[in-house]
Amino acid sequence: MPRRFCLLLIALLWLPAAHADDAKRRIHVGYYEFPPYSYTDAQGQPSGSGLELTARLLEQAGYQAEFRSYPGARLYGGLIDGSVEVWTGASGKPELTEHTLEGRHLLGEITLNLYFRHDTPPPRVPDDLNGRGVILITGYSYWQEVNRWLEDPAREITQHRTASHTSALEMLLRRRGDYLLDYQTPVDEARQLLGMRELPFIEVQRLPLKLIFSRRAADAERLRDELDRAYEELEEAGEDLWLP
Incomplete structure (x- = not known):
């Protein structure tokens, strides 16, 4: 098989996989203004220890965080309809119970x-x-x-x-x-x-802090399980993951 044809075939096979990986890597993370855990800084950038931990866990699991600030009611609405995939927040909110999954690990209180x-x-x-x-x-x-x-x-x-x-x-x-x-x-x-x-x-x-996942997010259970594993891997590596 000519070398040029082989390279072309490899490129054609690789491109769809690369696009699929790019689509997978961006996870929409919602937050509301709750300093020092989550807030928008003076430069308009998402900041805070809770967002840093979320980004770290997503990175470890092979994803990329995409943050957006919401008022509280809109954040909960996004978790219900799936437009917000992940939130690091208070566990056990009754209005979210039917619409969300929770990570296994306690991140703070x-x-x-x-x-x-x-x-x-x-x-x-x-x-x-x-x-x-x-x-x-x-x-x-x-x-x-x-x-x-x-x-x-x-x-x-x-x-x-x-x-x-x-x-x-x-x-x-x-x-x-x-x-x-x-x-x-x-x-x-x-x-x-x-x-x-x-x-x-x-x-x-x-109130306990955990990762909260929208049930309507794509592959919600898989995403939760992968971030649970990412937490365990970082914990075993000696990283301090507790939100003070």
Whole structure:
């Protein structure tokens, strides 16, 4: 067989495989603004320890991460319809249970706290919130139990929404709300940016972080299994994969 013909045949056979591999390698990863785990930096680029870990696991499994930021409701909608393939987030959300698969490995934990001022006595949750103002972050969602007492008309809880953790802390200190319901890690980061001392708080919930896969993503079970194996390979190699 002439050498030129052989090279041409190899090229023709290789091109479809290369295109298929390129299609496989791009995995659409959704996130919402939750510093320091996931956020869009000053240059408009995805950043944060959670996104770095996700990209590392995808790379180990032979994929390439393609990140996009969403508001919380749109992120969940994307996981339901398959337009978002992977999310590194809180495990066990009831509204996602039927529509998603979860990775086997625990990546970290996030803690939801109720913060209050130093001159405020520790509240009994949720009864001492009755008739009071609670500061919340716009776009964040909470477990059904928390939503029930926030939305219960009998409790007459006034919700004060704001877009950032720093403004939420400032609102609390300026008495524009009685309590702040927020997650510990982004609050700690915002507090340090403001040069603010620690605030007292009551722990409301502790939530596990895992890889969440849309069931409607192509080869969802295979993708989950490959990323589980990637985690195990990196862990065996001695890499620290825990999200602090």
